[in-house]
Amino acid sequence: MDPRSEVLLRQPELFSGKLLLAGLPADDLLGRLPDSVGWSWHAGDYQKLQARFAGRCTFAVEPPATAFDTAVLFLPKSRELTDYLLHALAATLPSRLLYLVGEKRAGVERAARQLAPFGEARKLDSARHCQLWQLRVTNSPDAPDLEKLAQRFDLKLDDGSLAIVSLPGVFSHGRIDRGTALLLEQLDGLPPGRLLDFGCGAGIIGASLKRRYPDSEVVMLDVDAFAVASSRMTLAANGLQAQVIAGDGIDGAPGECAAIVSNPPFHQGVHTHYEASETLLKRAATHLRPGGELRLVANAFLKYPPLIEAHLGRCDTLISADGFRIYRAQRA
Template sequence: MDQRSEVLLRQARLFQGHLLLVGLPADDLLGRLPNAYGWSWHAGDQAILDASFPERSQFGVNVPNWGFDAAVIFLPKSKDLTDYLISAVAARLDGAELFLVGEKQGGIKSAFKQMIHCGKPRKLDNARHCQLWQVTVTGAPPAVELASLIRVFNIPLTNGLLKVVSLPGVFSHGRLDHGTKLMLKHLDKLPSGHLLDFGCGAGVLGSAVKLLYPHNTVTMLDVDAFAAASSRLTIDANGLDAEVLVGDGIDTAPINLNAILSNPPFHIGVHTNYSATENLLRKSAQHIARGGELRLVANKFLKYQILIEKHFGMCEIKAINNSFCVYRAKRS
């Protein structure tokens, strides 16, 4: 059981009504709170919840239409996403209770201040390295449209500008991160055919490839519904034709790809997690056609070259700076 869920269950008497669990972990909390429903945007968590509690959790970027008389938000990593979730949920809870639970290491000790516009927050519990806060929504704020929180920025490419559209919670929201910036300088000599942007975020790499090599088929894949929505907005903003998939890891990717491009994440929430990237490096050769290649950018301290060489053979360092490496490996 997730430690945040354990904190909620210490106060289980408060959560017996029609409850919405926002960003809930994939544990047994729905089983312990039979009148609760979930809202998730992580495809892996949603698959587990669907298997254990059919039709008890909704996947996506918008507040479910279910009727609920209280809600618990599991604090996400992104402050912008927290603002959106609090405003969107509080708009449905005038005079009712809104709770925020999170790990101290994840910033819950200050995040409760984001609830002040809803009422006066009070701390209910402090256990399992977590805190639980409650606010009675006094005068529900107007519903926040997700589209109003979009951030747009332009990236110059050799054949024009790429317009990037990002939503709260998406990696490097509203700006180009340094790793992807380095990768964009080294998209030359890509194989022709079907290319995958793995962990696509706002769709920067996939959209750039489609602009630079319009004859290629481009697919983008991310585990996060907000990222997938952002990628679709970026595609539309540039008038591109590309596919966006939501799935948990490389296992959900197409096969017979001619190239996989990635600036893979190595953090989930407040915890360092390399599993998605390690799984990518271990299995990507199964998804790449002979003669195809993997091109990956990563913090150079991560030392992915050894893993890449283990599963592909020779791995070239195509570019390097003070912080990042671009790796290139070809499937023989």
């Protein structure tokens, strides 16, 4: 059981009615709170919850239409995303209770200050290295317009400007990170066919691929609902078409790819996880056609080449700069 869920269950009488659990972990909390429903924006957690509690969880970027009397927000990593989620929930809960739960090291005490616009918050519990805060919504805001919260910027590329749209919570929100910028400089000579942008974020790589290789099918995949929505908005802003899908890691990707291009993620909340990236390297061959390529950027300190060579083939370093390396490998 996730420690944040354990904190809630220390006072189960508070959560006995129609309850929305926003950003809930994939544990047994829905089973322990039978009148609750879940709202997830993590495809992996959503799939696990659906398998155990079919029909009781929604995967979306907006609160579900299901009526609820109380809501609990599990603190996400991003301050901007926290702000959007609190506004979205408070808008549905006039004069009702809203809870915030999170780990201390994730900054839950700081995040609790973001409750102030909606009423007076109080700390109810502190245990399992977590805190639980309660707020009665006395100042219910209008429902936020997520599209208006998007940050937009133009990315100057050799083949023209690319409009990027980024929603709160998406990696490198409102800007291009250095690793992705380096990778964009090393996308020449990809084989024709299906191109996969793994961990697409705001859609920078996928949109660039579609612009550069208009005759190729481009598929963009991310575990996060806000990233999926951002990528679709980026494509629309540039008049481009590609398939954008939600999936938990490379197992959610199609097969027979001509190339997999990625700035693979290795953060989940406040924790560092290399599982998704390492699984990509181990299983890329099963999603590539013969002769297909893997091309990715990674921090130079990560020991990816031996893993790539063990599971795919020879790994070449195309460039090393600013603490990053661009790797290329080809399936035999």
